[in-house]
Amino acid sequence: MDTDSLRLFVLAAEKLNISAAGRALGLAPAVSSARLAKLEQTLGADLLHRSTRKVSLSLEGAEFLPYAREMLAQEEAGRAALGQGQATPTGKLRFTAPSTFAQLYIAPILPLFLKAYPGITLDLRLSDSRFDLIEGSFDLAIRNSALEDTSLKGRKLASDRRILCASPAYLAEHGTPARPEDLIDHNLISFADQETRPLAGPNGQTGAFSPRDSQGQLIIDDGLSQKIATIAGAGISINSIWSVHQELRNGQLVRVLPAYQVADETVLWLVYPKANVLSAKVRVFIDFLLDHIGKKPAWEQE
Secondary structure (H helix, E strand, C coil), X not given: CCHHHHHHHHHHHHHCCHHHHHHHCCCCHHHHHHHHHHHHHHHCCCCEEECCCCEEECHHHHHHHHHHHHHHHHHHHHHHHCCCCCCCCCEEEEEEEXXXXXXXXHHXXXXXXXXXXXXXXXXXXXXXXXXXXXXXXXXXXXXXXXXXXXXXXXXXXXXXXXEEEECHHHHHHHCCCCCHHHHHHCEEEECCXXXXXXXXXXXXXXEEECHHHCCXXXXXXXXXXXXXXXXXXXXXXXXXXXXXXXXXXXXXXXEECCCCEECCCCEEEEEEECCCCCCHHHHHHHHHHHHHHXXXXXXXXX
């Protein structure tokens, strides 16, 4: 299959403008339209809907787009293996990460990456709600959970130990839990789909953080907002050390049940679809995040 036509299709799908995609590749509008029409004829499907006013992806085009990107990545990887291709990585890199982590640790270092790799355009989707990597055509994601999806590969970025926190004002008003069983009498802050989380103590003791069984439950779908509400005295919440280490140090938050932590295997993973060949742009971004975050995580230097 003609990879030049695939590259044109991917650009047209991203820009929703065939002429602009063609100009980016040095093609005249008529040539661009003819190449896309030939690609559609080869595939036996209309990839783009065209009208006099706009271009949009067809259902078949949306389904084919991830495979087109993958074929281009395969070509790039093959050329790189032979010492060919561009010396500097280029192209759009689609990346998704939890919003709170991205605000604290990724957004501040993005200028360094963009300066080092001016040919790469970063398309970031930052949310505590998960995006599907394959359906969303993402190149890379940060996931803060156990890596269970067999369609994904991952590299560990850093640890993600989780603890219980509350504000001094909340504990002064409502009392300090002495045992995990005491949590049932407190206001617990959680996500809407929060399941009961097991707690582990230092000598084999166990317990549970169970918002639905507690005296009060505050549901917030954003990690940073949960932390802000906890600082304000709304209740007790689960927090990653990377999210609250500064607030613990300055006294805005204190640990609840300090001998316990959430008993799961969560790790900050850099993940990408298993079928994908790591393109140069993804590889350099992974190396950049490992170098600037993973080598010496700020929350482990206290």
